[in-house]
Amino acid sequence: MEELLELRQFLEQGKIHEALLLVDELEEMSLSDKINKIDSYGVILLIHLIKQKAEKRSTRSWDVSIENTVREINKINKRRKSGGFYLNQAELIDILEQGYQVALKRAALEAFEGRYEAQELAAMVDQQEILAEALKLIQQ
Numbered sequence: 001m002e003e004l005l006e007l008r009q010f011l012e013q014g015k016i017h018e019a020l021l022l023v024d025e026l027e028e029m030s031l032s033d034k035i036n037k038i039d040s041y042g043v044i045l046l047i048h049l050i051k052q053k054a055e056k057r058s059t060r061s062w063d064v065s066i067e068n069t070v071r072e073i074n075k076i077n078k079r080r081k082s083g084g085f086y087l088n089q090a091e092l093i094d095i096l097e098q099g100y101q102v103a104l105k106r107a108a109l110e111a112f113e114g115r116y117e118a119q120e121l122a123a124m125v126d127q128q129e130i131l132a133e134a135l136k137l138i139q140q
Contacts, residue, residue, distance in 0.1 A: 034086050035095065037076050042096050045069040045134050046103035051111045053125040070137045092138060096131050 003026055010019035048062040048069075077085045077092075087095070101118075108118040116124075 031086060034076050038073050038087065038092075039095050039099055041069045041072045041076070042092075042134070043099040043103045043106070045073070045137070046096065046100055046130060047107045047110070049130045049133055050103060050107040050121065050125055053130060054107070054111050054121055066137065070140075073138050089135070089139070093131065093135060096134050100127060100131065 003022060007019055007022050007026075010016075010022060045066060048066050052058045052062060077087050079086060104122055105118045108114065108116055108121045111121060
């Protein structure tokens with residue numbers, strides 16, 4: 001809110017250059033927030049996909065969680081007024097790849113009642129297949 005008041009002051013004072021710099025900063029903050037949210041939902045999506053592949057089964061709870069995370073990722077990534085998306089396919093892949101190890105560690109706590117370490121669970125699944133499936137679900 002403070003930034004908006006500062007922006008108003010710059011505009012009222014005719015300080016267009018300063019106002020534009022502040023607008024750039026606000027846009028960057030907004031995009032950073034969207035990336036962080038997409039990353040968080042991406043990790044949750046990957047956790048459930050890892051568990052599905054490792055255990056070779058699914059539950060209604062996992063299915064609903066997958067649906068919800070995909071919906072949230074798409075809602076956050078969608079540009080409202082101009083259409084299109086904030087993050088392109090390559091950027092989404094990058095975020096998913098970065099979150100994979102975190103998801104693997106968390107999935108190891110849940111899959112098979114936590115009997116396996118993350119490295120053991122990793123040997124049971126194909127990382128690229130899971131990442132591809134996550135991206136496919138997001139882009140449907």
